[in-house]
Amino acid sequence: MNLILLGADDLIASDHARVTDPRRLRHLREVHRATVGDEMTLGIEGGVIGRGRLESIDAESAEFSLRLEHAPPPPLNVHLLLALPRPRMLARSLEHVTALGVKHITLLHTRRVEKSYWQSPELGAEKIRQHLILGLEQARDTIMPTVTQEKLFKPFVEDRLPDLMTPATRGIIAHPGMVNACPRAVSEPIMLAIGPEGGFVDYEVEQFLSAGFQGVHLGERILRVETAVTALLARLG
Amino acid sequence: MNLILLGADDLIASDHARVTDPRRLRHLREVHRATVGDEMTLGIEGGVIGRGRLESIDAESAEFSLRLEHAPPPPLNVHLLLALPRPRMLARSLEHVTALGVKHITLLHTRRVEKSYWQSPELGAEKIRQHLILGLEQARDTIMPTVTQEKLFKPFVEDRLPDLMTPATRGIIAHPGMVNACPRAVSEPIMLAIGPEGGFVDYEVEQFLSAGFQGVHLGERILRVETAVTALLARLG
Structure with missing residues (x-):
């Protein structure tokens, strides 16, 4: 995952996302070895991309604050x-x-x-x-x-x-x-x-x-x- | 196999080859469903390519007569x-x-x-x-x-x-x-x-x-x- 792709369900506010599915959580924990404060690239399905800060992570969920400001790459x-x-x-x-x-x-x-x-x-x-x-x-x-x-x-x-x-x-x-x-x-x-x-x-x-x-x-x-x-x-x- | 690659060991004469290894034999029988008289592309490792006619095939070996006349494609x-x-x-x-x-x-x-x-x-x-x-x-x-x-x-x-x-x-x-x-x-x-x-x-x-x-x-x-x-x-x- 060079980008964490967020669906509408993952957004809990316009600048806040919560990821709860096992695949992405496992990837964050095991591959990224993500810890609170890490900056990552995120994007909204069909929309903008940008950076996010990991605010919390445990076995059930990971929460990010978002600064999404770029268009995705041209098709x-x-x-x-x-x-x-x-x-x-x-x-x-x-x-x-x-x-x-x-x-x-x-x-x-x-x-x-x-x-x-x-x-x-x-x-x-x-x-x-x-x-x-x-x-x-x-x-x-x-x-x-x-x-x-x-x-x-x-x-x-x-x-x-x-x-x-x-x-x-x-x-x-x-x-x-x-x-x-x-x-x-x-x-x-x-x-x-x-x-x-x-x-x-x-x-x-x-x-x-x-x-x-x-x-x-x-x-x-x-x-x-x-x-x-x-x-x-x-x-x- | 779009080409049957022949090693020096496979050549029983300059214009005759015998294939005996299980991988190529299985491929000839199961994928190509090769039967006597079939024409195929063959080539000698490090050398020329051309056509060959399947002269015999059974569980142990397949024999080809060869007309090898082209250079391989440029690297x-x-x-x-x-x-x-x-x-x-x-x-x-x-x-x-x-x-x-x-x-x-x-x-x-x-x-x-x-x-x-x-x-x-x-x-x-x-x-x-x-x-x-x-x-x-x-x-x-x-x-x-x-x-x-x-x-x-x-x-x-x-x-x-x-x-x-x-x-x-x-x-x-x-x-x-x-x-x-x-x-x-x-x-x-x-x-x-x-x-x-x-x-x-x-x-x-x-x-x-x-x-x-x-x-x-x-x-x-x-x-x-x-x-x-x-x-x-x-x-x-």
Whole structure:
């Protein structure tokens, strides 16, 4: 926790917070080894960040006085369309991309996504939220990403994808063997599509290209999805 | 395995290989569901890559006829100086950076590296080699990285670091709060220093800066080491 993320429930006054859940308390006691008087970085979910002073801590709660005055870091202007990874990689990928500042994530079914992945408990709202929180706490951010699940490829690409694109949006599909190298430091909003292990099938690539997406590659090397996601976001951002 | 990496022991003729170890055999049978006649990508450790035809497969061995004709993908010209991560993150980081094409990795002790990490079985030569192989198999590469362990910061930075730098080498230390953003698409050879969770201490940063390193940051966000490593390599490469 490089930032303690406060929910509305944690605020007992506009400048005072009380943390009572076991996860954060344990982290404060065991990792931070926090003692009264310590200064830490805190932020309100969806809002400002700043510093807080630990006023009391025991086995049940920790109380902070707050001076919250900064905006959170700017978001990465990328909507990530990610073929649903297998559950363990999903968990890590959600943390990575949240830490990198992505605010819109669509998990997409594609031909090479195993259908069983959609049954994973990792897709439960509370599980996903836990990984997003870890990403925000890591990166010192407060703005929760939205995560949407699209279990049918064709209706998504044909019906809903056009509505997610503004005229300014640059659609990019990352796929080995595309002609162009991934562009760098793109200033427009981006819609970035990344396939599953094994890649998109040809039909899917064609659907994205017909929707105006540009195909890009990251070189000859085949990367794991979690490596590729971070590498693409770092290069585009 | 996007590539089956063959050691000298696996070659039974210049154009014929036999794989007998349980890990690769299991992968061929259970993941690839390989059957006689299948064409696959293979490569010789330290050498060429190409295609092979599966000539036979059973519980004890798989035999391939080979047409090896391509050079492996070009390496990333970055020597990575990585403060030793905790064991689980080390394993993943070795795979990521190998897949990204790094060929020289120095694991370094710094003030905020827990001393106990140096006792981890993950640092055994055979364990490290396994992770490097996984990275090569993932990225379809054959050139094994070298991994050096430096358990004393000061003698390394003062005595050995200068010998690792050529006049053309650009030294870069990634550290939150540095003035310059990480440069993009650097063409010179790079020596890239990345700190542990919690970062380098001021003294260490100063040592690198005195050695001619340039301090760079990746933005306001604090990233986990494994995310930062991939993001930095993607941006520099």
